[in-house]
Amino acid sequence: MQHNFDLLVIGDVNPDIVLGPLDTPPAFGQREQLVDTGLLTLGGSGAIMACGAARLGLKVAFAGRVGDDEAGRFVRTALTARGVDTDALRVDPVLPTPLTVVVTRGDGDRAILTSPGTLSAGGPDDVPEALLTDSRHVHAASYFLLPRIADALPELLAKARASGATTSVDTNDDPSGVWAPEGIEATLAVTDFLLPNAREALALAHATASADTASVSAGTDPLDEAAAALAARGPHVVVKNGAEGALIHDGRTLLRIPGTPARPLDTVGAGDSFDAGFVAAFLRGLPLPEALEFAAACGTLSTRAHGGTPAQPTWDEARTAVARNGKNS
Structure with a gap:
Protein backbone atom coordinates (compact mmCIF):
# COMPACT_ATOMS: atom_id res chain seq x y z
CA MET A 1 0.00 0.00 0.00
CA GLN A 2 1.30 3.45 -0.94
CA HIS A 3 1.62 5.95 1.92
CA ASN A 4 2.39 9.66 1.68
CA PHE A 5 3.99 9.89 5.13
CA ASP A 6 6.65 7.65 6.63
CA LEU A 7 5.61 8.47 10.18
CA LEU A 8 2.66 9.92 12.07
CA VAL A 9 3.40 10.94 15.66
CA ILE A 10 0.47 11.32 18.05
CA GLY A 11 1.55 13.06 21.20
CA ASP A 12 2.55 16.04 23.28
CA VAL A 13 4.29 19.25 22.29
CA ASN A 14 5.27 22.19 24.48
CA PRO A 15 8.06 24.64 25.15
CA ALA A 27 15.46 26.33 47.86
CA PHE A 28 12.08 27.77 48.73
CA GLY A 29 11.65 30.85 50.92
CA GLN A 30 12.22 33.13 47.93
CA ARG A 31 15.85 32.12 47.66
CA GLU A 32 17.48 32.60 44.27
CA GLN A 33 19.86 29.92 43.01
CA LEU A 34 22.14 30.28 39.99
CA VAL A 35 22.78 27.56 37.41
CA ASP A 36 25.15 27.44 34.47
CA THR A 37 22.63 26.95 31.68
CA GLY A 38 19.12 28.08 30.79
CA LEU A 39 17.43 27.24 27.51
CA LEU A 40 14.02 27.73 25.92
CA THR A 41 13.52 24.97 23.38
CA LEU A 42 11.00 22.63 21.80
CA GLY A 43 9.80 19.95 24.20
CA GLY A 44 7.32 17.14 24.58
CA SER A 45 8.20 13.51 23.99
CA GLY A 46 6.11 13.30 20.83
CA ALA A 47 7.53 16.49 19.37
CA ILE A 48 11.15 15.55 20.08
CA MET A 49 10.62 12.12 18.54
CA ALA A 50 9.00 13.66 15.45
CA CYS A 51 11.89 16.10 14.99
CA GLY A 52 14.47 13.35 15.41
CA ALA A 53 12.76 11.23 12.77
CA ALA A 54 12.56 14.15 10.35
CA ARG A 55 16.25 14.86 10.94
CA LEU A 56 16.94 11.23 9.96
CA GLY A 57 15.18 11.73 6.64
CA LEU A 58 11.63 10.54 7.29
CA LYS A 59 8.56 12.40 6.07
CA VAL A 60 6.78 13.08 9.37
CA ALA A 61 3.35 14.39 10.36
CA PHE A 62 2.35 15.38 13.88
CA ALA A 63 -1.11 15.20 15.48
CA GLY A 64 -1.74 16.99 18.75
CA ARG A 65 -3.21 20.08 20.38
CA VAL A 66 -1.87 23.45 21.54
CA GLY A 67 -3.41 26.63 22.90
CA ASP A 68 -4.13 29.87 21.08
CA ASP A 69 -1.14 31.58 22.65
CA GLU A 70 2.49 32.51 22.13
CA ALA A 71 3.68 29.13 23.39
CA GLY A 72 1.51 27.37 20.82
CA ARG A 73 2.83 29.52 18.02
CA PHE A 74 6.38 28.91 19.23
CA VAL A 75 6.09 25.13 19.06
CA ARG A 76 4.30 25.13 15.70
CA THR A 77 7.07 27.26 14.21
CA ALA A 78 9.73 25.01 15.76
CA LEU A 79 8.17 21.83 14.40
CA THR A 80 7.74 23.30 10.94
CA ALA A 81 11.32 24.57 10.89
CA ARG A 82 12.50 21.01 11.55
CA GLY A 83 10.52 19.60 8.64
CA VAL A 84 7.51 18.21 10.53
CA ASP A 85 4.06 18.60 8.94
CA THR A 86 1.79 20.42 11.43
CA ASP A 87 -1.49 20.51 9.51
CA ALA A 88 -3.02 18.23 12.19
CA LEU A 89 -1.76 20.33 15.13
CA ARG A 90 -5.06 21.70 16.41
CA VAL A 91 -5.58 24.94 18.34
CA ASP A 92 -7.70 24.83 21.51
CA PRO A 93 -9.66 28.10 21.91
CA VAL A 94 -9.74 27.91 25.72
CA LEU A 95 -6.88 25.93 27.27
CA PRO A 96 -3.24 27.04 27.16
CA THR A 97 -0.34 25.22 25.57
CA PRO A 98 1.43 22.89 28.04
CA LEU A 99 4.66 24.17 29.56
CA THR A 100 7.50 22.14 31.06
CA VAL A 101 10.41 23.18 33.27
CA VAL A 102 13.28 20.67 33.37
CA VAL A 103 15.81 21.01 36.19
CA THR A 104 18.93 18.94 35.51
CA ARG A 105 21.62 17.63 37.86
CA GLY A 106 25.28 16.96 37.19
CA ASP A 107 24.73 13.19 37.40
CA GLY A 108 22.42 13.22 34.37
CA ASP A 109 19.20 12.98 36.37
CA ARG A 110 16.47 15.59 36.11
CA ALA A 111 13.22 16.77 37.65
CA ILE A 112 10.35 17.60 35.31
CA LEU A 113 7.54 20.01 36.18
CA THR A 114 4.68 20.22 33.66
CA SER A 115 1.61 22.41 33.50
CA PRO A 116 -0.70 20.19 31.37
CA GLY A 117 -2.81 22.81 29.62
CA THR A 118 -4.36 21.19 26.54
CA LEU A 119 -3.05 17.69 27.30
CA SER A 120 -6.24 16.56 29.02
CA ALA A 121 -8.40 17.89 26.17
CA GLY A 122 -6.63 16.16 23.29
CA GLY A 123 -8.72 13.30 21.96
CA PRO A 124 -9.24 10.96 19.01
CA ASP A 125 -10.82 13.74 16.96
CA ASP A 126 -7.38 15.37 16.90
CA VAL A 127 -6.06 12.45 14.83
CA PRO A 128 -7.34 12.66 11.24
CA GLU A 129 -8.26 9.27 9.83
CA ALA A 130 -6.58 10.25 6.57
CA LEU A 131 -3.23 10.46 8.39
CA LEU A 132 -3.75 7.13 10.15
CA THR A 133 -4.29 5.40 6.83
CA ASP A 134 -1.66 7.40 4.93
CA SER A 135 1.38 6.71 7.16
CA ARG A 136 3.79 3.78 7.06
CA HIS A 137 4.24 3.88 10.82
CA VAL A 138 2.23 5.43 13.69
CA HIS A 139 3.93 6.31 16.98
CA ALA A 140 2.09 7.36 20.14
CA ALA A 141 3.96 9.20 22.89
CA SER A 142 3.21 10.19 26.50
CA TYR A 143 0.38 7.71 27.02
CA PHE A 144 -0.28 8.79 30.60
CA LEU A 145 -0.36 12.52 29.85
CA LEU A 146 -3.06 12.18 27.18
CA PRO A 147 -5.94 10.25 28.80
CA ARG A 148 -8.51 10.71 26.02
CA ILE A 149 -5.96 9.71 23.38
CA ALA A 150 -4.93 6.73 25.53
CA ASP A 151 -8.53 5.51 25.72
CA ALA A 152 -8.79 5.65 21.94
CA LEU A 153 -5.38 4.16 21.11
CA PRO A 154 -6.54 0.55 20.62
CA GLU A 155 -8.95 1.70 17.91
CA LEU A 156 -6.54 4.22 16.38
CA LEU A 157 -3.61 1.82 16.17
CA ALA A 158 -5.81 -1.01 14.90
CA LYS A 159 -7.06 1.26 12.12
CA ALA A 160 -3.47 2.17 11.19
CA ARG A 161 -2.47 -1.49 11.11
CA ALA A 162 -5.44 -2.32 8.90
CA SER A 163 -4.01 0.16 6.39
CA GLY A 164 -0.61 -1.54 6.40
CA ALA A 165 1.14 0.56 9.04
CA THR A 166 3.34 -0.63 11.87
CA THR A 167 2.92 0.93 15.31
CA SER A 168 4.90 1.92 18.38
CA VAL A 169 4.18 3.38 21.81
CA ASP A 170 6.41 5.15 24.33
CA THR A 171 4.34 5.53 27.48
CA ASN A 172 6.88 7.79 29.23
CA ASP A 173 6.33 8.40 32.93
CA ASP A 174 3.01 8.04 34.75
CA PRO A 175 2.67 11.04 37.12
CA SER A 176 -0.04 9.17 39.06
CA GLY A 177 2.24 6.21 39.76
CA VAL A 178 -0.55 3.73 38.87
CA TRP A 179 0.83 2.48 35.52
CA ALA A 180 -2.10 0.18 34.67
CA PRO A 181 -5.13 2.12 33.45
CA GLU A 182 -8.03 0.24 31.91
CA GLY A 183 -7.28 -0.38 28.24
CA ILE A 184 -3.49 -0.53 28.32
CA GLU A 185 -3.48 -4.25 27.54
CA ALA A 186 -5.71 -3.62 24.52
CA THR A 187 -3.19 -1.00 23.40
CA LEU A 188 -0.26 -3.40 23.81
CA ALA A 189 -2.09 -5.97 21.69
CA VAL A 190 -2.01 -3.62 18.66
CA THR A 191 1.49 -2.24 19.31
CA ASP A 192 4.39 -3.60 17.28
CA PHE A 193 7.10 -1.91 19.36
CA LEU A 194 6.85 -0.79 22.99
CA LEU A 195 9.68 1.65 23.77
CA PRO A 196 10.00 2.27 27.54
CA ASN A 197 13.07 3.10 29.53
CA ALA A 198 14.19 0.62 32.18
CA ARG A 199 12.27 2.16 35.06
CA GLU A 200 9.10 2.40 32.96
CA ALA A 201 9.44 -1.20 31.79
CA LEU A 202 9.70 -2.45 35.36
CA ALA A 203 6.69 -0.40 36.46
CA LEU A 204 4.54 -1.45 33.49
CA ALA A 205 5.41 -5.12 33.91
CA HIS A 206 4.59 -5.04 37.60
CA ALA A 207 1.28 -3.22 37.04
CA THR A 208 0.11 -5.54 34.27
CA ALA A 209 1.36 -8.79 35.83
CA SER A 210 -1.07 -11.70 35.97
CA ALA A 211 -1.05 -15.47 36.09
CA ASP A 212 -1.03 -15.80 32.32
CA THR A 213 2.12 -13.70 31.91
CA ALA A 214 5.03 -15.62 30.35
CA SER A 215 7.09 -17.34 33.00
CA VAL A 216 10.83 -16.78 33.36
CA SER A 217 13.56 -18.74 35.05
CA ALA A 218 14.43 -18.12 38.66
CA GLY A 219 17.30 -15.69 39.03
CA THR A 220 16.54 -13.85 35.80
CA ASP A 221 17.56 -10.21 35.76
CA PRO A 222 14.48 -8.12 36.73
CA LEU A 223 14.70 -6.05 33.57
CA ASP A 224 14.92 -9.15 31.37
CA GLU A 225 11.92 -10.54 33.23
CA ALA A 226 9.96 -7.33 32.73
CA ALA A 227 10.73 -7.26 29.00
CA ALA A 228 9.63 -10.88 28.64
CA ALA A 229 6.40 -10.24 30.52
CA LEU A 230 5.53 -7.21 28.41
CA ALA A 231 6.47 -8.99 25.17
CA ALA A 232 3.98 -11.70 26.12
CA ARG A 233 1.28 -9.04 25.70
CA GLY A 234 2.05 -8.72 22.00
CA PRO A 235 4.70 -6.11 21.18
CA HIS A 236 8.42 -6.34 20.64
CA VAL A 237 9.75 -4.64 23.77
CA VAL A 238 12.66 -2.26 23.22
CA VAL A 239 14.11 -1.00 26.51
CA LYS A 240 16.39 2.01 26.87
CA ASN A 241 18.77 1.74 29.81
CA GLY A 242 21.06 4.76 29.56
CA ALA A 243 24.75 4.04 30.02
CA GLU A 244 23.94 0.34 30.46
CA GLY A 245 22.81 0.10 26.83
CA ALA A 246 19.52 -1.27 25.49
CA LEU A 247 17.70 -4.52 24.88
CA ILE A 248 14.96 -5.95 22.71
CA HIS A 249 12.67 -8.90 23.48
CA ASP A 250 10.50 -10.40 20.74
CA GLY A 251 8.54 -12.74 23.00
CA ARG A 252 10.99 -15.59 22.52
CA THR A 253 14.53 -14.28 22.60
CA LEU A 254 16.35 -11.42 24.26
CA LEU A 255 19.13 -9.32 22.71
CA ARG A 256 21.23 -6.84 24.67
CA ILE A 257 23.68 -4.24 23.42
CA PRO A 258 26.14 -2.41 25.70
CA GLY A 259 26.08 1.30 26.32
CA THR A 260 28.24 3.70 24.33
CA PRO A 261 30.85 5.61 26.35
CA ALA A 262 29.87 9.27 26.35
CA ARG A 263 30.07 12.47 28.36
CA PRO A 264 26.58 13.84 27.92
CA LEU A 265 26.03 17.57 28.11
CA ASP A 266 22.27 17.14 28.54
CA THR A 267 20.19 13.94 28.47
CA VAL A 268 16.83 15.69 27.98
CA GLY A 269 15.03 13.98 25.08
CA ALA A 270 17.66 11.27 24.58
CA GLY A 271 15.05 8.53 24.88
CA ASP A 272 12.85 10.22 22.30
CA SER A 273 15.78 10.50 19.90
CA PHE A 274 16.41 6.79 20.52
CA ASP A 275 12.77 6.13 19.55
CA ALA A 276 13.20 8.15 16.36
CA GLY A 277 16.35 6.24 15.47
CA PHE A 278 14.75 2.86 16.05
CA VAL A 279 11.69 3.64 13.92
CA ALA A 280 13.80 5.20 11.15
CA ALA A 281 16.13 2.20 11.04
CA PHE A 282 13.22 -0.25 11.07
CA LEU A 283 11.49 1.58 8.21
CA ARG A 284 14.76 1.56 6.27
CA GLY A 285 14.75 -2.23 6.54
CA LEU A 286 17.63 -2.72 8.99
CA PRO A 287 17.46 -6.00 10.95
CA LEU A 288 16.28 -5.46 14.51
CA PRO A 289 19.73 -5.91 16.12
CA GLU A 290 21.13 -3.22 13.80
CA ALA A 291 18.11 -1.01 14.40
CA LEU A 292 18.77 -1.26 18.14
CA GLU A 293 22.41 -0.20 17.71
CA PHE A 294 21.38 2.66 15.43
CA ALA A 295 18.77 3.84 17.95
CA ALA A 296 21.31 3.80 20.77
CA ALA A 297 23.67 5.92 18.68
CA CYS A 298 20.89 8.44 18.01
CA GLY A 299 20.12 8.69 21.71
CA THR A 300 23.76 9.18 22.63
CA LEU A 301 24.44 11.76 19.91
CA SER A 302 21.43 13.81 20.99
CA THR A 303 23.13 14.52 24.34
CA ARG A 304 25.85 16.64 22.72
CA ALA A 305 23.89 19.88 23.31
CA HIS A 306 21.35 21.28 25.74
CA GLY A 307 17.72 20.55 24.94
CA GLY A 308 16.07 17.64 23.16
CA THR A 309 16.44 18.63 19.50
CA PRO A 310 19.55 20.78 18.79
CA ALA A 311 22.01 17.85 18.58
CA GLN A 312 19.79 15.21 16.98
CA PRO A 313 21.89 13.41 14.35
CA THR A 314 21.42 12.95 10.64
CA TRP A 315 21.27 9.43 9.20
CA ASP A 316 24.91 9.58 8.10
CA GLU A 317 26.09 10.87 11.49
CA ALA A 318 24.34 8.04 13.31
CA ARG A 319 25.62 5.39 10.89
CA THR A 320 29.16 6.73 11.33
CA ALA A 321 28.78 6.53 15.10
CA VAL A 322 27.57 2.91 14.85
CA ALA A 323 30.55 1.99 12.66
CA ARG A 324 32.95 3.73 15.06
CA ASN A 325 31.45 1.90 18.04
CA GLY A 326 31.82 -1.40 16.21
CA LYS A 327 35.50 -0.79 15.61
CA ASN A 328 36.07 0.15 19.23
CA SER A 329 34.23 -2.84 20.68
Missing part, protein backbone atom coordinates in the same frame (compact mmCIF):
# COMPACT_ATOMS: atom_id res chain seq x y z
CA ASP A 16 10.75 23.24 27.46
CA ILE A 17 12.63 25.53 29.81
CA VAL A 18 15.77 23.59 30.69
CA LEU A 19 17.77 24.82 33.70
CA GLY A 20 20.82 23.33 35.37
CA PRO A 21 22.76 21.66 36.60
CA LEU A 22 21.38 22.13 40.10
CA ASP A 23 23.24 19.88 42.54
CA THR A 24 21.39 20.95 45.68
CA PRO A 25 17.64 20.75 46.36
CA PRO A 26 15.56 23.71 45.12
Whole structure:
Protein backbone atom coordinates (compact mmCIF):
# COMPACT_ATOMS: atom_id res chain seq x y z
CA MET A 1 0.00 0.00 0.00
CA GLN A 2 1.30 3.45 -0.94
CA HIS A 3 1.62 5.95 1.92
CA ASN A 4 2.39 9.66 1.68
CA PHE A 5 3.99 9.89 5.13
CA ASP A 6 6.65 7.65 6.63
CA LEU A 7 5.61 8.47 10.18
CA LEU A 8 2.66 9.92 12.07
CA VAL A 9 3.40 10.94 15.66
CA ILE A 10 0.47 11.32 18.05
CA GLY A 11 1.55 13.06 21.20
CA ASP A 12 2.55 16.04 23.28
CA VAL A 13 4.29 19.25 22.29
CA ASN A 14 5.27 22.19 24.48
CA PRO A 15 8.06 24.64 25.15
CA ASP A 16 10.75 23.24 27.46
CA ILE A 17 12.63 25.53 29.81
CA VAL A 18 15.77 23.59 30.69
CA LEU A 19 17.77 24.82 33.70
CA GLY A 20 20.82 23.33 35.37
CA PRO A 21 22.76 21.66 36.60
CA LEU A 22 21.38 22.13 40.10
CA ASP A 23 23.24 19.88 42.54
CA THR A 24 21.39 20.95 45.68
CA PRO A 25 17.64 20.75 46.36
CA PRO A 26 15.56 23.71 45.12
CA ALA A 27 15.46 26.33 47.86
CA PHE A 28 12.08 27.77 48.73
CA GLY A 29 11.65 30.85 50.92
CA GLN A 30 12.22 33.13 47.93
CA ARG A 31 15.85 32.12 47.66
CA GLU A 32 17.48 32.60 44.27
CA GLN A 33 19.86 29.92 43.01
CA LEU A 34 22.14 30.28 39.99
CA VAL A 35 22.78 27.56 37.41
CA ASP A 36 25.15 27.44 34.47
CA THR A 37 22.63 26.95 31.68
CA GLY A 38 19.12 28.08 30.79
CA LEU A 39 17.43 27.24 27.51
CA LEU A 40 14.02 27.73 25.92
CA THR A 41 13.52 24.97 23.38
CA LEU A 42 11.00 22.63 21.80
CA GLY A 43 9.80 19.95 24.20
CA GLY A 44 7.32 17.14 24.58
CA SER A 45 8.20 13.51 23.99
CA GLY A 46 6.11 13.30 20.83
CA ALA A 47 7.53 16.49 19.37
CA ILE A 48 11.15 15.55 20.08
CA MET A 49 10.62 12.12 18.54
CA ALA A 50 9.00 13.66 15.45
CA CYS A 51 11.89 16.10 14.99
CA GLY A 52 14.47 13.35 15.41
CA ALA A 53 12.76 11.23 12.77
CA ALA A 54 12.56 14.15 10.35
CA ARG A 55 16.25 14.86 10.94
CA LEU A 56 16.94 11.23 9.96
CA GLY A 57 15.18 11.73 6.64
CA LEU A 58 11.63 10.54 7.29
CA LYS A 59 8.56 12.40 6.07
CA VAL A 60 6.78 13.08 9.37
CA ALA A 61 3.35 14.39 10.36
CA PHE A 62 2.35 15.38 13.88
CA ALA A 63 -1.11 15.20 15.48
CA GLY A 64 -1.74 16.99 18.75
CA ARG A 65 -3.21 20.08 20.38
CA VAL A 66 -1.87 23.45 21.54
CA GLY A 67 -3.41 26.63 22.90
CA ASP A 68 -4.13 29.87 21.08
CA ASP A 69 -1.14 31.58 22.65
CA GLU A 70 2.49 32.51 22.13
CA ALA A 71 3.68 29.13 23.39
CA GLY A 72 1.51 27.37 20.82
CA ARG A 73 2.83 29.52 18.02
CA PHE A 74 6.38 28.91 19.23
CA VAL A 75 6.09 25.13 19.06
CA ARG A 76 4.30 25.13 15.70
CA THR A 77 7.07 27.26 14.21
CA ALA A 78 9.73 25.01 15.76
CA LEU A 79 8.17 21.83 14.40
CA THR A 80 7.74 23.30 10.94
CA ALA A 81 11.32 24.57 10.89
CA ARG A 82 12.50 21.01 11.55
CA GLY A 83 10.52 19.60 8.64
CA VAL A 84 7.51 18.21 10.53
CA ASP A 85 4.06 18.60 8.94
CA THR A 86 1.79 20.42 11.43
CA ASP A 87 -1.49 20.51 9.51
CA ALA A 88 -3.02 18.23 12.19
CA LEU A 89 -1.76 20.33 15.13
CA ARG A 90 -5.06 21.70 16.41
CA VAL A 91 -5.58 24.94 18.34
CA ASP A 92 -7.70 24.83 21.51
CA PRO A 93 -9.66 28.10 21.91
CA VAL A 94 -9.74 27.91 25.72
CA LEU A 95 -6.88 25.93 27.27
CA PRO A 96 -3.24 27.04 27.16
CA THR A 97 -0.34 25.22 25.57
CA PRO A 98 1.43 22.89 28.04
CA LEU A 99 4.66 24.17 29.56
CA THR A 100 7.50 22.14 31.06
CA VAL A 101 10.41 23.18 33.27
CA VAL A 102 13.28 20.67 33.37
CA VAL A 103 15.81 21.01 36.19
CA THR A 104 18.93 18.94 35.51
CA ARG A 105 21.62 17.63 37.86
CA GLY A 106 25.28 16.96 37.19
CA ASP A 107 24.73 13.19 37.40
CA GLY A 108 22.42 13.22 34.37
CA ASP A 109 19.20 12.98 36.37
CA ARG A 110 16.47 15.59 36.11
CA ALA A 111 13.22 16.77 37.65
CA ILE A 112 10.35 17.60 35.31
CA LEU A 113 7.54 20.01 36.18
CA THR A 114 4.68 20.22 33.66
CA SER A 115 1.61 22.41 33.50
CA PRO A 116 -0.70 20.19 31.37
CA GLY A 117 -2.81 22.81 29.62
CA THR A 118 -4.36 21.19 26.54
CA LEU A 119 -3.05 17.69 27.30
CA SER A 120 -6.24 16.56 29.02
CA ALA A 121 -8.40 17.89 26.17
CA GLY A 122 -6.63 16.16 23.29
CA GLY A 123 -8.72 13.30 21.96
CA PRO A 124 -9.24 10.96 19.01
CA ASP A 125 -10.82 13.74 16.96
CA ASP A 126 -7.38 15.37 16.90
CA VAL A 127 -6.06 12.45 14.83
CA PRO A 128 -7.34 12.66 11.24
CA GLU A 129 -8.26 9.27 9.83
CA ALA A 130 -6.58 10.25 6.57
CA LEU A 131 -3.23 10.46 8.39
CA LEU A 132 -3.75 7.13 10.15
CA THR A 133 -4.29 5.40 6.83
CA ASP A 134 -1.66 7.40 4.93
CA SER A 135 1.38 6.71 7.16
CA ARG A 136 3.79 3.78 7.06
CA HIS A 137 4.24 3.88 10.82
CA VAL A 138 2.23 5.43 13.69
CA HIS A 139 3.93 6.31 16.98
CA ALA A 140 2.09 7.36 20.14
CA ALA A 141 3.96 9.20 22.89
CA SER A 142 3.21 10.19 26.50
CA TYR A 143 0.38 7.71 27.02
CA PHE A 144 -0.28 8.79 30.60
CA LEU A 145 -0.36 12.52 29.85
CA LEU A 146 -3.06 12.18 27.18
CA PRO A 147 -5.94 10.25 28.80
CA ARG A 148 -8.51 10.71 26.02
CA ILE A 149 -5.96 9.71 23.38
CA ALA A 150 -4.93 6.73 25.53
CA ASP A 151 -8.53 5.51 25.72
CA ALA A 152 -8.79 5.65 21.94
CA LEU A 153 -5.38 4.16 21.11
CA PRO A 154 -6.54 0.55 20.62
CA GLU A 155 -8.95 1.70 17.91
CA LEU A 156 -6.54 4.22 16.38
CA LEU A 157 -3.61 1.82 16.17
CA ALA A 158 -5.81 -1.01 14.90
CA LYS A 159 -7.06 1.26 12.12
CA ALA A 160 -3.47 2.17 11.19
CA ARG A 161 -2.47 -1.49 11.11
CA ALA A 162 -5.44 -2.32 8.90
CA SER A 163 -4.01 0.16 6.39
CA GLY A 164 -0.61 -1.54 6.40
CA ALA A 165 1.14 0.56 9.04
CA THR A 166 3.34 -0.63 11.87
CA THR A 167 2.92 0.93 15.31
CA SER A 168 4.90 1.92 18.38
CA VAL A 169 4.18 3.38 21.81
CA ASP A 170 6.41 5.15 24.33
CA THR A 171 4.34 5.53 27.48
CA ASN A 172 6.88 7.79 29.23
CA ASP A 173 6.33 8.40 32.93
CA ASP A 174 3.01 8.04 34.75
CA PRO A 175 2.67 11.04 37.12
CA SER A 176 -0.04 9.17 39.06
CA GLY A 177 2.24 6.21 39.76
CA VAL A 178 -0.55 3.73 38.87
CA TRP A 179 0.83 2.48 35.52
CA ALA A 180 -2.10 0.18 34.67
CA PRO A 181 -5.13 2.12 33.45
CA GLU A 182 -8.03 0.24 31.91
CA GLY A 183 -7.28 -0.38 28.24
CA ILE A 184 -3.49 -0.53 28.32
CA GLU A 185 -3.48 -4.25 27.54
CA ALA A 186 -5.71 -3.62 24.52
CA THR A 187 -3.19 -1.00 23.40
CA LEU A 188 -0.26 -3.40 23.81
CA ALA A 189 -2.09 -5.97 21.69
CA VAL A 190 -2.01 -3.62 18.66
CA THR A 191 1.49 -2.24 19.31
CA ASP A 192 4.39 -3.60 17.28
CA PHE A 193 7.10 -1.91 19.36
CA LEU A 194 6.85 -0.79 22.99
CA LEU A 195 9.68 1.65 23.77
CA PRO A 196 10.00 2.27 27.54
CA ASN A 197 13.07 3.10 29.53
CA ALA A 198 14.19 0.62 32.18
CA ARG A 199 12.27 2.16 35.06
CA GLU A 200 9.10 2.40 32.96
CA ALA A 201 9.44 -1.20 31.79
CA LEU A 202 9.70 -2.45 35.36
CA ALA A 203 6.69 -0.40 36.46
CA LEU A 204 4.54 -1.45 33.49
CA ALA A 205 5.41 -5.12 33.91
CA HIS A 206 4.59 -5.04 37.60
CA ALA A 207 1.28 -3.22 37.04
CA THR A 208 0.11 -5.54 34.27
CA ALA A 209 1.36 -8.79 35.83
CA SER A 210 -1.07 -11.70 35.97
CA ALA A 211 -1.05 -15.47 36.09
CA ASP A 212 -1.03 -15.80 32.32
CA THR A 213 2.12 -13.70 31.91
CA ALA A 214 5.03 -15.62 30.35
CA SER A 215 7.09 -17.34 33.00
CA VAL A 216 10.83 -16.78 33.36
CA SER A 217 13.56 -18.74 35.05
CA ALA A 218 14.43 -18.12 38.66
CA GLY A 219 17.30 -15.69 39.03
CA THR A 220 16.54 -13.85 35.80
CA ASP A 221 17.56 -10.21 35.76
CA PRO A 222 14.48 -8.12 36.73
CA LEU A 223 14.70 -6.05 33.57
CA ASP A 224 14.92 -9.15 31.37
CA GLU A 225 11.92 -10.54 33.23
CA ALA A 226 9.96 -7.33 32.73
CA ALA A 227 10.73 -7.26 29.00
CA ALA A 228 9.63 -10.88 28.64
CA ALA A 229 6.40 -10.24 30.52
CA LEU A 230 5.53 -7.21 28.41
CA ALA A 231 6.47 -8.99 25.17
CA ALA A 232 3.98 -11.70 26.12
CA ARG A 233 1.28 -9.04 25.70
CA GLY A 234 2.05 -8.72 22.00
CA PRO A 235 4.70 -6.11 21.18
CA HIS A 236 8.42 -6.34 20.64
CA VAL A 237 9.75 -4.64 23.77
CA VAL A 238 12.66 -2.26 23.22
CA VAL A 239 14.11 -1.00 26.51
CA LYS A 240 16.39 2.01 26.87
CA ASN A 241 18.77 1.74 29.81
CA GLY A 242 21.06 4.76 29.56
CA ALA A 243 24.75 4.04 30.02
CA GLU A 244 23.94 0.34 30.46
CA GLY A 245 22.81 0.10 26.83
CA ALA A 246 19.52 -1.27 25.49
CA LEU A 247 17.70 -4.52 24.88
CA ILE A 248 14.96 -5.95 22.71
CA HIS A 249 12.67 -8.90 23.48
CA ASP A 250 10.50 -10.40 20.74
CA GLY A 251 8.54 -12.74 23.00
CA ARG A 252 10.99 -15.59 22.52
CA THR A 253 14.53 -14.28 22.60
CA LEU A 254 16.35 -11.42 24.26
CA LEU A 255 19.13 -9.32 22.71
CA ARG A 256 21.23 -6.84 24.67
CA ILE A 257 23.68 -4.24 23.42
CA PRO A 258 26.14 -2.41 25.70
CA GLY A 259 26.08 1.30 26.32
CA THR A 260 28.24 3.70 24.33
CA PRO A 261 30.85 5.61 26.35
CA ALA A 262 29.87 9.27 26.35
CA ARG A 263 30.07 12.47 28.36
CA PRO A 264 26.58 13.84 27.92
CA LEU A 265 26.03 17.57 28.11
CA ASP A 266 22.27 17.14 28.54
CA THR A 267 20.19 13.94 28.47
CA VAL A 268 16.83 15.69 27.98
CA GLY A 269 15.03 13.98 25.08
CA ALA A 270 17.66 11.27 24.58
CA GLY A 271 15.05 8.53 24.88
CA ASP A 272 12.85 10.22 22.30
CA SER A 273 15.78 10.50 19.90
CA PHE A 274 16.41 6.79 20.52
CA ASP A 275 12.77 6.13 19.55
CA ALA A 276 13.20 8.15 16.36
CA GLY A 277 16.35 6.24 15.47
CA PHE A 278 14.75 2.86 16.05
CA VAL A 279 11.69 3.64 13.92
CA ALA A 280 13.80 5.20 11.15
CA ALA A 281 16.13 2.20 11.04
CA PHE A 282 13.22 -0.25 11.07
CA LEU A 283 11.49 1.58 8.21
CA ARG A 284 14.76 1.56 6.27
CA GLY A 285 14.75 -2.23 6.54
CA LEU A 286 17.63 -2.72 8.99
CA PRO A 287 17.46 -6.00 10.95
CA LEU A 288 16.28 -5.46 14.51
CA PRO A 289 19.73 -5.91 16.12
CA GLU A 290 21.13 -3.22 13.80
CA ALA A 291 18.11 -1.01 14.40
CA LEU A 292 18.77 -1.26 18.14
CA GLU A 293 22.41 -0.20 17.71
CA PHE A 294 21.38 2.66 15.43
CA ALA A 295 18.77 3.84 17.95
CA ALA A 296 21.31 3.80 20.77
CA ALA A 297 23.67 5.92 18.68
CA CYS A 298 20.89 8.44 18.01
CA GLY A 299 20.12 8.69 21.71
CA THR A 300 23.76 9.18 22.63
CA LEU A 301 24.44 11.76 19.91
CA SER A 302 21.43 13.81 20.99
CA THR A 303 23.13 14.52 24.34
CA ARG A 304 25.85 16.64 22.72
CA ALA A 305 23.89 19.88 23.31
CA HIS A 306 21.35 21.28 25.74
CA GLY A 307 17.72 20.55 24.94
CA GLY A 308 16.07 17.64 23.16
CA THR A 309 16.44 18.63 19.50
CA PRO A 310 19.55 20.78 18.79
CA ALA A 311 22.01 17.85 18.58
CA GLN A 312 19.79 15.21 16.98
CA PRO A 313 21.89 13.41 14.35
CA THR A 314 21.42 12.95 10.64
CA TRP A 315 21.27 9.43 9.20
CA ASP A 316 24.91 9.58 8.10
CA GLU A 317 26.09 10.87 11.49
CA ALA A 318 24.34 8.04 13.31
CA ARG A 319 25.62 5.39 10.89
CA THR A 320 29.16 6.73 11.33
CA ALA A 321 28.78 6.53 15.10
CA VAL A 322 27.57 2.91 14.85
CA ALA A 323 30.55 1.99 12.66
CA ARG A 324 32.95 3.73 15.06
CA ASN A 325 31.45 1.90 18.04
CA GLY A 326 31.82 -1.40 16.21
CA LYS A 327 35.50 -0.79 15.61
CA ASN A 328 36.07 0.15 19.23
CA SER A 329 34.23 -2.84 20.68
